[in-house]
Amino acid sequence: MASRYGTLRDIPLEEEVVPGTMLCAGCGGALLVRIFEKMLGPGAITINAAGCMSLLSVFPYTPFKSSWFYIAMASAPAAAQGVRDALDILIDRKRIEREDDLKVLVLTGDGAASGIGLQATSGAIHRGLDFYYLAYDNEGYSNTGFQASESSPFASSTKTTPPTDLAEGSILQKKDLFEIWRAHKPPYVATISPAYIGDMMHKIEKAGRMSGPKLFIAHSPCPPGWGIDSDKVIRIARLAVETGIWPLKEAINGEVTHTIIHKKRRPVEEYLGTQERFAHLFRPARNERIIRQMQQNTDDYWNAVLK
Amino acid sequence: MRELLTGNGAVAAAVRLCNVEYIPAYPITPQTEIIETLSRWISEKTMNARFVTYDSEHSMVTGAGAASLTGVRTFTATSSQGLLYAFEMLYNVAGWRAPIVLANVSRALAAPITLEPDHNDVLAARDSGFVQIHAETCQEVLDSVIMAYRIAEDDRVRLPVIVNLDGFYLSYTREPVDVPEGQEVSKFLPEYKPTFGYLNARNPVSMGVSVLDSSAYSYFKYQMHLASLNAMGVHDQVSAEFERIFGRKYDVTDEYMLDDADYVVVMTNSFATMGKSAITRLRTEGKKVGLLRIRMVRPFPKQAIAKKLAGKKGVAVIDQNISVGSGGILYPELAGALYHTEERPKVLISFVGGLGGKKISFSEFRHIVSTLEGAAREGTPQAQSVLLFTEDNWMKVREMLKIAGKGDVNG
Amino acid sequence: MINVSLHGRGGQGIKTASHIIGTAAFLSGSYVQDQPLYGAERRGAPISAYVRISRQPILERGTIENPSLQVISDDSLLESAADNPLEKIRESTVVLINTSLTKSDLASKYSLKNPLIVFDLAKFDPEIISRPTLGIAVAAATCRTLEMDFDLVRQSMIKELSGIHLDKDDIAMSIDLAKRVYDMVTHGETVMEVSGIRESGIFEMKFHNPAVSTCSITATGNSMLRERGRWSGFQPIIDYERCTKCMICYVYCPDSAYTFDSKGYPVVNYDACKGCNICQTECPVKVITLVKRNKT
Structure with missing residues (x-):
């Protein structure tokens, strides 16, 4: 089916999230939420697990034009289930009109998505719940000041994985949430990036034609957590794709396709070098072993994809 | 229609009579029979509701609150560890002012894990904002669930309600129950039409918003308290109407041989039946004793309790729970209710019993009354809670300790 | 007791400033409380921190409502209707502010009658207001206003800045900046204890309909x-x-x-x-x- 979003200029102009939030200047997650809500349009409910974005609305102010619901960190997908089921019941029994229906969006950070909320998410996907899930993956517990989450990348430093002589930041690998979600065989799961808004719009549009779980994991640069200048957020997100660290892909009923492929990938250190959380890999001395290992991990991934 | 129903069966029957539309579920002993019954009725199309098994009680209570706010009448049930697993969400659902009804089938808490009832589970939720009604009989279970929706959905309250019934002693025990006609119940309980907070495209709202201003937080929290206090008056109104239609009457407290009693035993839930039996027997022995059962535990009916206990010589509170490091949970609440009454009882003694469902024997009740008499005479009641635990009980434990390899332990 | 209330933005090092001032006062033998006010506000958002300094044990907690000295790191804060630090001062509060405006311009622009001390950090670095070193400069200006010896400021900075893992060179540069700011701030206003008592009777709260008293927002999109x-x-x-x-x-x-x-x-x-x-x-x-x- 042809896309309504041929170029960036086709972006919906109506803002569903108005200015005045408490989020940091240059928040990658804020941009993702803005674009995602534009694509859903009015008549959506955002069910927001505790995290940075749950401070979008703080009494008595809300930036959302449509409905929003703050839920505990572990159970946003369960609230989505309750709302979706109740709307279906009310429509079935003609107690509300079809126009009163809401698109249900679960919005969580990577901490909730990969850790404390994974069980509730697995349950909702398993039940075939008709909902969108946007996980803004800023690779740490940003809302509490950036501690390591299960989504923090290998060798990145956080407040709870400081770089010391013993370990290069976190010694654990980033949890592969895409594959965990994909294993449930949902109709749609994709990765997106704020630097590739066109790709993102196509994916949301495509998912919108499907019923059931429609899941998105968004690379979400975090200026204070990653130690980057706020104006570099898009550049760094773009570098993540160009170096192959953040593959843009989708899986329809479990079948994976990569949507953006850079045949000539930039070296990963171009991405790593832009961020304070990887600074210990370059200063005081260059840590060749770790940098090479990270390059190798990325190459291995893409060699398997492209073979 | 009068039929033999278990406590769990009575809950299920009431839920169907209330035209509940949505049932988030998660199994746990001894509650499971409730959701099994409801799901069977739904699949047989003798009940029109949607039943969804969630991934946990935490999710289940989240989903229940969210559906209720969206505008459907919602019921859920749990027990013990399940209630505790959902604990965070109990406070949330109450704060959202979502009028769900939750049946809690009491079961003592781990560790050590066990199956039979005491009330540490439901009383852990006492500060959450849920209204709590604790039932003594299967009939009262059924009637309380029906009344609970009226109270929960009343705009003077708009708080969720827990109806509590004891595991095993009620949950699996059949006794005769009058099951009202659906039409009669519909007259008593009209369709649920929330007046605010409902979630749909026509009514955009931000719900569950964080509050970082401490004055605003104080306001919202205290409003819940005022709403809960309203539940006593609303209960009395609802109860009067219930009596008119169904012929059965419930107050926030229940009493037995209380009027002329000098000594009173205070209890809750199904063990009160054993209390009543002991009272009857002690009366034949010439003891002027009576029983007060607290049916509404939240809001705590301080004035009603103070009025009932005014002028008594001695009162024993049997807490079927234990606040480790303090003693019985309800005892200090009673003391608070009585402190400023003119004719407050001369002695107020705390007993802890029925833990893990251990029965309270007649000798234990007799011990309670003689303790009360002695303390009233000498005016020196014991400062700490007294454990209701017999020599027979100890001999049994001692034997088990020996088998478990702990040696021969002296009492 | 001297109450110092510091106002700045997330990312300007205001918490560090409060710690430098607190430690300097502590080293001088005073009783001290210092506290950053953590909220949901983020980098760039208005934030505040507090320091209480006393010769006696301090019987106070929490936010300061009666500042002796109101320190404002960035004059753009005065443009904000919602979080304006000038809303929070008392009559005799001394206001210490980083601005390019003169004292009289500032006083007339904001109808300020309070004792004022101005200093202009843009002289050192036109972009200092978006750097964490701002806090160091603000701490130095504050210590000067409180008539603390610079040697205490130096000792405090070594302790606090090594605590946030600055290396020796950075610490030396920071001390150099602090000294230049310290010398630049002209002293002339005495910072005094300001009474904190404000009477307000007890309000008897009544039950409100849950449509009102449930924490929700129906004025959607009002964050504008x-x-x-x-x-x-x-x-x-x-x-x-x-x-x-x-x-x-x-x-x-x-x-x-x-x-x-x-x-x-x-x-x-x-x-x-x-x-x-x-x-x-x-x-x-x-x-x-x-x-x-x-x-x-």
Whole structure:
């Protein structure tokens, strides 16, 4: 089916999230939420697990034009289930009109998505719940000041994985949430990036034609957590794709396709070098072993994809 | 229609009579029979509701609150560890002012894990904002669930309600129950039409918003308290109407041989039946004793309790729970209710019993009354809670300790 | 007791400033409490920190409502209606502020009758207001105003800055900056204890309908009432002569701060712009420049 979003200029102009939030200047997650809500349009409910974005609305102010619901960190997908089921019941029994229906969006950070909320998410996907899930993956517990989450990348430093002589930041690998979600065989799961808004719009549009779980994991640069200048957020997100660290892909009923492929990938250190959380890999001395290992991990991934 | 129903069966029957539309579920002993019954009725199309098994009680209570706010009448049930697993969400659902009804089938808490009832589970939720009604009989279970929706959905309250019934002693025990006609119940309980907070495209709202201003937080929290206090008056109104239609009457407290009693035993839930039996027997022995059962535990009916206990010589509170490091949970609440009454009882003694469902024997009740008499005479009641635990009980434990390899332990 | 209330923005090192002042006072033998006020506010957002200094044990907790000294790190804070630190001063509170305005201009602009001390950090570094070193400069100015010996400031800085893992060279440079600020601030106002008692009777709260008393917001999209545009000292200016209307600035704005005029040119809503400068960096034809806010 042809896309309504041929170029960036086709972006919906109506803002569903108005200015005045408490989020940091240059928040990658804020941009993702803005674009995602534009694509859903009015008549959506955002069910927001505790995290940075749950401070979008703080009494008595809300930036959302449509409905929003703050839920505990572990159970946003369960609230989505309750709302979706109740709307279906009310429509079935003609107690509300079809126009009163809401698109249900679960919005969580990577901490909730990969850790404390994974069980509730697995349950909702398993039940075939008709909902969108946007996980803004800023690779740490940003809302509490950036501690390591299960989504923090290998060798990145956080407040709870400081770089010391013993370990290069976190010694654990980033949890592969895409594959965990994909294993449930949902109709749609994709990765997106704020630097590739066109790709993102196509994916949301495509998912919108499907019923059931429609899941998105968004690379979400975090200026204070990653130690980057706020104006570099898009550049760094773009570098993540160009170096192959953040593959843009989708899986329809479990079948994976990569949507953006850079045949000539930039070296990963171009991405790593832009961020304070990887600074210990370059200063005081260059840590060749770790940098090479990270390059190798990325190459291995893409060699398997492209073979 | 009068039929033999278990406590769990009575809950299920009431839920169907209330035209509940949505049932988030998660199994746990001894509650499971409730959701099994409801799901069977739904699949047989003798009940029109949607039943969804969630991934946990935490999710289940989240989903229940969210559906209720969206505008459907919602019921859920749990027990013990399940209630505790959902604990965070109990406070949330109450704060959202979502009028769900939750049946809690009491079961003592781990560790050590066990199956039979005491009330540490439901009383852990006492500060959450849920209204709590604790039932003594299967009939009262059924009637309380029906009344609970009226109270929960009343705009003077708009708080969720827990109806509590004891595991095993009620949950699996059949006794005769009058099951009202659906039409009669519909007259008593009209369709649920929330007046605010409902979630749909026509009514955009931000719900569950964080509050970082401490004055605003104080306001919202205290409003819940005022709403809960309203539940006593609303209960009395609802109860009067219930009596008119169904012929059965419930107050926030229940009493037995209380009027002329000098000594009173205070209890809750199904063990009160054993209390009543002991009272009857002690009366034949010439003891002027009576029983007060607290049916509404939240809001705590301080004035009603103070009025009932005014002028008594001695009162024993049997807490079927234990606040480790303090003693019985309800005892200090009673003391608070009585402190400023003119004719407050001369002695107020705390007993802890029925833990893990251990029965309270007649000798234990007799011990309670003689303790009360002695303390009233000498005016020196014991400062700490007294454990209701017999020599027979100890001999049994001692034997088990020996088998478990702990040696021969002296009492 | 002397109550020092510090006001700045997330990322300016205000917490560090409160610690430097607190430690300096502690080293001088005083009783001290210092505390940053953590909220949900983020980098660039107005934040505050407190220091209490006393010769006697301190019988106080929490936020300061009766500042002896109100320290303002960035005069753009005075433009904010919601979080204006001048709203929180008492009659005899001394106001110490980093600004390029003169004392009399400041007093007349904000109808201020309080004792004022001004200092202008832009002299050292025009972009200091977006750097964490600002806190160090503010701490030095505050210690000077409180008549603390610079040697105490130096000792305090060594302790606090090594605590946040600054290396020796950075600490030496910071001390150098602090000394220059310390010497620049002209002292002349005495900072005194200000009474904290404000009478207000007990309100008897009645039950309200849950439609009112449930924490929800039905005035959806009302955050527009809350301007965040003063978060940054800089704002983007578009050269419309060269703008190609490509919409990149609009697309990448995280704060919905861009709209379009009738001819399709992008327009910045400066009340909404937090100054992240993504638009400037991403503009393919480089027609966006950043300008210091109070000069526009």
